[in-house]
Amino acid sequence: MKLKKRKFVTLSIGEVAERTGIKVSAVRFYEDEGLIQAIRSEGGNRRFMRSEIRKVSFISIAQRLGFTLSEIRGELEKLPDDRAPNKKDWEKISRSFRTVLDERIAMMERLRDRLDGCIGCGCLSLQKCKLYNQDDWAAHSGFGPRWILEPRKSAD
Known part of the structure; x- marks a missing residue:
């Protein structure tokens, strides 16, 4: 049995925006800020690896939780540049965010219960x-x- 070669599939900026529910301008901004990486096509168009979807989604959630772009960048810098992040890579980020999230959850519970x-x-x-x-x-x-x-x- 002959194995098929896996085709290297990239996504357009519009596809990333649609899949993550954010605007194309936000995807551009995240790239300009160095939070995600695009590959340029021969025509100069941005093309994204599918793994960038998870990064964009992480950025979106982290911002909604009040993390600054600087804090988010610091976490994303822990991910490898030469390959798609795996479960272990994301676990590193999870551990460092967990402490901050636990503190914020406790504060929100106190606010809810005592306001x-x-x-x-x-x-x-x-x-x-x-x-x-x-x-x-x-x-x-x-x-x-x-x-x-x-x-x-x-x-x-």
């Missing part, structure tokens, strides 16, 4: 604030909404 009560900001406008943060003793912990930014040490 209708005292958040340690010092306003003392709610009756509950006057009970749990009388005389703004949360200010001794630092500035801002102390009980959202950090896990609260006292029970409410």
Whole structure:
């Protein structure tokens, strides 16, 4: 049995944009920023390896989660340039993002659970604030909404 040679398939910028749900201009921007790589055709058109779809999707999600392009770039630099990233390559990024994501999830949970009560900001406008943060003793912990930014040490 003769094995078929696998054809090297690349995608146009429009195909990458359509597959990832972002605008063509965003794909161009990501390439200009060095976050993804394109191969130029003989006619000068951008062509992308299929593996760039995952990178673009990662960038899109990471941006929605509040990561900066600089942070995203730092993670993408951990991926190999000479081949499509594999599961192990993506696991490296996952481990470093996991800590930050866990911290953000915990903060969002505190915000969800405490926004209708005292958040340690010092306003003392709610009756509950006057009970749990009388005389703004949360200010001794630092500035801002102390009980959202950090896990609260006292029970409410």
